[in-house]
Amino acid sequence: MSDLYIGLMTGTSLDGIDAALVDFSAGRPHLVDALCAPLPEALRAQLLALQSAGHDELHHAALAANAHSRACAAAIRQLLERAACRAQEVRAIGNHGQTIRHRPELGYTLQIGNHALLAELTGIDVVGDFRSRDVAANGQGAPLVPAFHDALFSREGETRVLVNVGGIANLTVLPEQGNVTGWDCGPGNVLMDAWIQQHLGRSYDADGAWAATGCVLPELLQALLAEPWFALPAPKSTGRDLFHAGWLAAHLTGRRDRPEDVQATLCALTAQTIADAVHSQNPAALYLCGGGAHNAELRRMLSCELPQTRITTTAELGVDPDWVEAYAFAWLARACLLRQPANLPAVTGAQGLRVLGAIYPK
Ligand SMILES: Nc1ncnc2c1ncn2[C@@H]1O[C@H](COP(=O)(O)OP(=O)(O)OP(=O)(O)O)[C@@H](O)[C@H]1O
Ligand SMILES: [Mg+2]
Structure with a gap:
């Protein structure tokens, strides 16, 4: 029996969506396949504009989150097709989302992405918002890897x-x-x-x-x-x-x-x-x-x-340097489903160990 998870990372570089398919069924996790889907230029521009304060940004952030999830769903389709894997076989997607503000000193960090839409489009459970719980426990919410x-x-x-x-x-x-x-x-x-x-x-x-x-x-x-x-x-x-x-x-x-x-x-x-x-x-x-x-x-x-x-x-x-971050978010999604804490208080400064992420069932 396989134990498959997908990790998605769209980092600060805004270069693309890294997607990794990971199998945890053996003693040691195994990277089955991975790809980087370039960010559509219009989405990249939307996300870049949201990096600084602007007019009507709640509306623009919501639209960008939808576009982000559609692009993520397309990357997942491509990944699953290439790996000859069906969506039903995947336990969950760990979706980092796109950071548009990171202000732990003010008690928040914001990664956008419409997790409900991604669950709808893929038919797979989605885990998102990995950083907020650590920030709520007075941590930096980063790094989580x-x-x-x-x-x-x-x-x-x-x-x-x-x-x-x-x-x-x-x-x-x-x-x-x-x-x-x-x-x-x-x-x-x-x-x-x-x-x-x-x-x-x-x-x-x-x-x-x-x-x-x-x-x-x-x-x-x-x-x-x-x-x-x-x-x-x-x-x-x-x-x-x-x-x-x-x-x-x-x-x-x-x-x-x-x-x-x-x-x-x-x-x-x-x-x-x-x-x-x-x-x-x-x-x-x-x-x-x-x-x-x-x-x-x-x-x-x-x-x-x-x-x-x-x-x-x-x-x-043993891990290609391009896929370490996406791999990490597959691992973090699994930790969330298993209710295993995944922050390190010595790293983030949080008050204690916390289970990270919010689950959006398929
Ligand atoms: N061949 C290369 N030579 C030099 N720099 C490269 C090369 N390939 C990629 N890069 C750099 O790596 C960046 C993308 O790196 P990566 O995807 O790891 O970062 P990210 O998306 O910001 O993720 P995160 O911030 O979460 O680590 C590119 O924007 C580019 O600057
Ligand atoms: Mg990147």
Whole structure:
């Protein structure tokens, strides 16, 4: 008997819907298949517009949530067809939704997506709104992947550090002994994506090739690193609420830098803030996942910052770096149905363990 779940992730990069089909029936979960369905351009624009305050945003958010769920249902149809799997065989979908506000300090975080509509369109139970319960318990509601990283990637007698380089970069420390820890390190790809879009009209800097043609600007890098958020102790999390094109523009006022040098500096900002977080752990290897794992220039900079640490990806641990996040939301959906707590208070700062998610039956 199989025990199948689907995880859906639409992250801060707004690049696409990652969908993973996972089978939990054997002792160790198994990734059956996965795909990334590009976000339809109109939906991407809608979601991007909702990242900042605007006119009649409740109405626009509701419409975007519907469009998001339709796109998710299409991605699921494609995934199930490819895997020759019927919807009835899937126990639940873990749907992260699209974050449009993340303000745990004010007691809320908002991921949109019409879970009722997704249940209607797919005929599968949907679990959504994974972050709110942790926030209600005074946690950051993020990162949520460390418990999953622990379940899948921990190895006794070895400290392992994982960094997911999505729009935002988040780190998990799986120590040789003691508590798993984790926190958001800062921007992953979000600023590099915004800058190359603005200058070259491309959605991302493939392999970091453009950044590699530039020179890091040390004073600009120091000015960016002076952002007070970086000095905050964990638990901490962040998003587009803080790190967006306007944040960067404010730092560039009055400067006349070459755009490629700014790109190199943004890449260095991501590398430096990850290295600062990893440094004290002194791990033998750093396992990257998320789209940023493909950025060769970022990996080169990380190697320079962490000469004692081998920079590799989760592929070495048996999971393609592109599917770790979607895989995590399949795992989180299962944890919810089984009423198993899935937050780590040491990571999020919540008052205690909590079952995460809201169930929308098919
Ligand atoms: N070949 C590549 N070279 C450089 N960067 C890449 C490459 N492929 C993907 N990326 C980067 O990865 C980003 C997408 O990463 P990913 O899907 O992991 O992030 P996300 O959707 O923001 O998810 P999350 O924030 O939840 O981790 C792209 O926007 C791009 O910046
Ligand atoms: Mg993505």
